Amino acid sequence: MISTRYRKLLAQVAGLLLLGYAICHIAFAKTWVYTPQIHGSITPASVQSWPASTASSEGNLKTEDGDFNANDASSKKKVGSVKFGTDPVYGKNLLIETYQRANATIMTLCREQDLNDILGTIRNLEDRFNKNYHYDWVFLNEVDYSENFKKQVSKFVSGEARFGVIPKEHWSYPDFINQEKARESREKMEEEGIIYGGLESYRHMCRFNSGFFFQHPLMKEYKYYWRVEPHVEFTCDVDYDPFKFMAENDKKYGFTITIHEFVKTIETLWDTTKEFINENKQYLHANNLMKFISNDNGESYNLCHFWSNFEIADMDFWRSQAYTDYFNHLDQSGGFFYERWGDAPVHSIAVSLFLDKNDVHFFRDIGYRHGVYAMCPTEDELYDTNKCFCDKRDDFTFDGYACGDELYHAMGWKKPNH
Numbered sequence: 001m002i003s004t005r006y007r008k009l010l011a012q013v014a015g016l017l018l019l020g021y022a023i024c025h026i027a028f029a030k031t032w033v034y035t036p037q038i039h040g041s042i043t044p045a046s047v048q049s050w051p052a053s054t055a056s057s058e059g060n061l062k063t064e065d066g067d068f069n070a071n072d073a074s075s076k077k078k079v080g081s082v083k084f085g086t087d088p089v090y091g092k093n094l095l096i097e098t099y100q101r102a103n104a105t106i107m108t109l110c111r112e113q114d115l116n117d118i119l120g121t122i123r124n125l126e127d128r129f130n131k132n133y134h135y136d137w138v139f140l141n142e143v144d145y146s147e148n149f150k151k152q153v154s155k156f157v158s159g160e161a162r163f164g165v166i167p168k169e170h171w172s173y174p175d176f177i178n179q180e181k182a183r184e185s186r187e188k189m190e191e192e193g194i195i196y197g198g199l200e201s202y203r204h205m206c207r208f209n210s211g212f213f214f215q216h217p218l219m220k221e222y223k224y225y226w227r228v229e230p231h232v233e234f235t236c237d238v239d240y241d242p243f244k245f246m247a248e249n250d251k252k253y254g255f256t257i258t259i260h261e262f263v264k265t266i267e268t269l270w271d272t273t274k275e276f277i278n279e280n281k282q283y284l285h286a287n288n289l290m291k292f293i294s295n296d297n298g299e300s301y302n303l304c305h306f307w308s309n310f311e312i313a314d315m316d317f318w319r320s321q322a323y324t325d326y327f328n329h330l331d332q333s334g335g336f337f338y339e340r341w342g343d344a345p346v347h348s349i350a351v352s353l354f355l356d357k358n359d360v361h362f363f364r365d366i367g368y369r370h371g372v373y374a375m376c377p378t379e380d381e382l383y384d385t386n387k388c389f390c391d392k393r394d395d396f397t398f399d400g401y402a403c404g405d406e407l408y409h410a411m412g413w414k415k416p417n418h
């Protein structure tokens with residue numbers, strides 16, 4: 001039988017051992033706190049400085065514990081990301097970083113048959129960017145996705161994959177449209193060989209992207225979005241958070257490619273726009289980008305626009321009174337159906353007229369390819385640092401069919417020498 005005195009002595013020894021263990025463990029844990037790698041800031045010509053990177057591929061450590069919402073544990077949106085590392089001695093998970101994400105999502109409009117193409121795009125953008133940030137990804141379609149589509153896509157997205165159905169009223173003819181007139185217009189455009197001229201669904205898509213995607217119940221939960229389409233390629237690492245960049249620098253609209261529109265698809269768009277401006281001059285910003293979209297101070301449209309298959313933007317602008325009134329005016333004219341107005345020129349005209357030009361940002365460090373058109377960073381340091389995999393000679397910025405010259409002139413930027 002162990003005496004009471006001896007038991008007390010054993011308890012004291014055990015307590016000292018546990019205290020020593022705890023002190024050593026805490027000291028070791030402090031040496032394991034994660035510090036993100038900070039890359040040097042990049043300052044493209046005539047563009048505001050980039051913020052220092054807040055995460056890197058070295059910080060891409062995940063755990064089965066998942067993500068943590070730093071603001072509201074009951075919210076569906078995950079605005080904070082908790083990352084863990086494994087203590088190499090004790091094998092325990094230690095909290096090593098909490099990253100506060102912007103209120104933002106990646107957004108894709110695609111159909112069931114686009115599954116293979118969108119999986120390739122998701123994998124590409126996750127590898128180049130989102131594996132370090134775990135932003136949500138919203139997928140929208142005019143009909144519900146199959147369970148197989150949802151399962152396959154969810155496996156590839158590091159954040160939460162969310163799936164929504166577009167309301168019928170946002171993907172159908174409004175009452176004021178003469179559907180017979182719309183059909184005749186499609187047939188005529190198809191005969192003339194105008195790209196997508198005969199497609200009814202394309203017109204619903206352009207109208208939805210122009211005036212309704214930011215009203216979808218899922219999208220209403222977010223402020224910023226990054227529009228991504230199937231079968232596009234991101235050719236450079238994105239080692240900072242573009243959403244945070246937009247928020248911290250008060251940017252409203254970001255793009256990578258400028259291009260001219262097909263004039264036969266928008267024959268009355270500018271006249272309809274001028275009607276609106278004449279009645280709503282209060283919406284014109286004094287420091288606007290009129291020179292980007294017009295060579296004669298607004299008398300005519302030069303067809304320049306930001307290619308909207310890549311957009312990083314603040315949806316509060318689309319939700320503003322100015323844009324709401326502008327879209328409603330365009331919609332009532334019937335041009336989305338009687339012609340073939342695209343969301344790209346509609347967005348671009350609104351951005352160029354209603355925003356301060358300093359609210360617009362050229363993401364010239366994000367390598368991007370859509371079909372035959374590409375934005376490839378031409379600065380050597382930027383190209384090398386971001387591990388770009390594109391041919392600089394393919395950069396479309398100052399191609400004759402692009403609008404780089406108009407953009408740089410309107411912004412007051414100096415064109416690069418290379």
